[in-house]
Every structure is written in C-alpha cells, then in structure tokens.
Amino acid sequence: MRSLLLLVCVLAAMPAIDLTVTSDFATNEDTPLVFSYEELAAKCTVTGGTATGFKITVLGSDGNVHIASSINGPWDTVPTANTTVMMSGQFIRFNPNSNINGADITIISIRARDAGGNESLSRPVNVDIAPINDVITAASDTFVQPGAGAKVTEDTEYAFTWQQLKDTLAITEPDAQAWTITVTSKLSGTLCDAGGTPITTFPTTLPTYAALGDTALRWQPAADAFTKDGEAPIPAFAIKAVN
Numbered sequence: 001m002r003s004l005l006l007l008v009c010v011l012a013a014m015p016a017i018d019l020t021v022t023s024d025f026a027t028n029e030d031t032p033l034v035f036s037y038e039e040l041a042a043k044c045t046v047t048g049g050t051a052t053g054f055k056i057t058v059l060g061s062d063g064n065v066h067i068a069s070s071i072n073g074p075w076d077t078v079p080t081a082n083t084t085v086m087m088s089g090q091f092i093r094f095n096p097n098s099n100i101n102g103a104d105i106t107i108i109s110i111r112a113r114d115a116g117g118n119e120s121l122s123r124p125v126n127v128d129i130a131p132i133n134d135v136i137t138a139a140s141d142t143f144v145q146p147g148a149g150a151k152v153t154e155d156t157e158y159a160f161t162w163q164q165l166k167d168t169l170a171i172t173e174p175d176a177q178a179w180t181i182t183v184t185s186k187l188s189g190t191l192c193d194a195g196g197t198p199i200t201t202f203p204t205t206l207p208t209y210a211a212l213g214d215t216a217l218r219w220q221p222a223a224d225a226f227t228k229d230g231e232a233p234i235p236a237f238a239i240k241a242v243n
Contacts (some may be wrong), residue, residue: 016118017049019111025094025127029101033094033127034071037086040125044112051112057122058109065108085113088101094127099174116198133175133243157190162174163212171241179214179243180208181216187235189225192218205242 013161023043027033040054056079059065066075067084075093079086086092094107104126112120152158165181173179182205183191191199193206194215206216219236227234 002063007025015050016116017114017120018047019051019120019123020045020047021110021123021125023109024104025125026130027094027096027127028130029132030096030098032096033107034084036071036091037088040086040092040110043125046112046120049112049114049116049118052115052207053087053113053148054110055082055085055113056080056108057082057111057120058124060094060106060108062100062105063094063107065097066093067091070092079108084111096127096129101129104127105129131175134176152219152221153225154221155223157218159194159215160217160219161213165216165239166212169239169241173243177243178208179241181206181239182242183217183237183239185238187237189219189221189234189236191237194218 021044025033025035025043037054041051044051044054059079059081066073066080067077067079067086068075069089071091073093079092092108096105105128107127109122109124112124116161143175162181171179182203183199184203186199186202193199196218199217209216217237217239221234221236225234
C-alpha cells in the first residue's frame with residue numbers, strides 16, 4: 001500500500017505537458033535575430049497537451065531581447081521573466097552582444113503553457129552565432145618617430161618596422177586576426193621592401209609580418225632633401241592596413 005501511494009504522489013507531481021526544444025536558431029556575429037511564435041513552435045515538441053503560448057522564464061546574458069506584435073517592431077518592450085507569455089502573432093528580437101559568437105548561446109528559456117494554465121519544465125532556446133571578420137580600422141597620421149627627438153637623416157636610408165607603421169596607422173583588429181600592409185603609392189624618395197628590392201608597382205601588399213620588430217619597408221629621401229624646424233614633413237609614401 002505504501003508503494004502504491006508513493007507512486008501516485010510522484011505521478012501527481014509531474015507536469016501535465018512536456019517540452020523539448022529540438023533545434024537551434026542561427027545568425028551571424030553582430031547580427032540581430034528575429035523570429036515569430038510560429039517559428040519558435042516549429043523548433044519545439046510538446047507532449048501531453050497542446051501549447052497555446054510559451055512563458056519566458058529566463059533572459060539570456062549574451063544579448064538583449066525584445067518582444068513585439070509585428071516583425072518590424074517597435075522593439076521597445078523587454079519581456080519580464082516568469083510573467084511574459086509569447087503568443088501566436090508575436091515576435092522576438094535577439095540582439096547579440098558585440099563580437100559574441102559560438103554554439104548553443106541561450107536567447108531565452110521557456111515553458112510550454114496550455115489552455116488550462118498547465119506548464120512544462122523550463123527549456124533553453126539557443127542560437128548558433130557564426131563568427132565574422134570585423135573590419136580592420138586604421139587612421140591616417142604622421143609617422144610615429146622611433147624616440148623623443150629622433151629624426152630621419154638626410155641622404156640616409158631609414159628602415160620602418162611593422163611596430164612603427166602599426167602605431168602610425170593606429171591599427172586595431174577586434175578579432176585578433178592576421179593583418180598586413182598594402183603600399184598604395186610612393187610620394188618621394190626611394191622605397192624598397194624589407195630585403196631592399198625597390199617597390200615600383202602600386203598597390204603592393206607586403207607579406208604578413210613575423211614579428212612587429214621586423215623591418216617592413218625601407219625608404220630613403222631624395223638627394224639633399226631635408227626640412228627645417230617648423231616646416232611641414234616630407235610626404236614619403238602611402239599605406240593602408242588590410243586583413
């Protein structure tokens with residue numbers, strides 16, 4: 001008798017309906033994902049009843065979530081965990097945090113809810129975010145001198161290191177991927193690659209650097225060229241960063 005009563009108690013504690021989320025959504029890094037109630041329902045299997053809505057129980061921490069009654073928004077309503085129920089005709093927009101990517105990133109967690117108010121256990125709704133290469137950024141600037149008071153000397157070849165050119169362009173690469181430099185034009189003097197071979201074709205893309213302290217370019221000013229204090233610097237060459 002005791003065993004029978006225990007079995008009845010366990011069965012009574014089980015949810016009337018059950019929910020399984022069978023597949024993930026997908027988007028690209030830094031790209032919002034918008035999906036409808038119907039699209040969410042298509043990724044769910046509900047047993048033991050019929051879902052009339054999905055109660056949002058948890059909001060993911062890797063982006064922000066808004067709900068609207070149109071695919072075009074307005075996206076000004078943030079769901080309230082354990083209160084908001086997503087119904088037919090509604091849409092969710094998930095805006096991932098900057099540079100977030102990877103598999104099984106939780107957008108929200110939900111419970112299936114039937115017409116009688118019965119609810120399933122909470123299950124995560126995930127998204128797979130494909131990485132993309134962020135645009136490399138660089139700024140046009142005057143050459144960053146190698147030290148306080150240091151100057152390029154008249155009639156003398158100067159070796160520019162990758163570090164000096166990186167600092168001059170203020171290069172940033174959020175995804176830490178490999179970058180190099182394209183020489184777009186020579187503006188004066190003689191311009192050579194690291195090995196001393198003259199660069200005469202433009203644009204010319206340099207090999208990817210091995211170490212930032214290595215020589216990237218060699219430049220020598222025209223014969224007898226120099227600047228006096230207060231004069232504008234001599235344009236030497238133009239470059240851009242590429243990845």
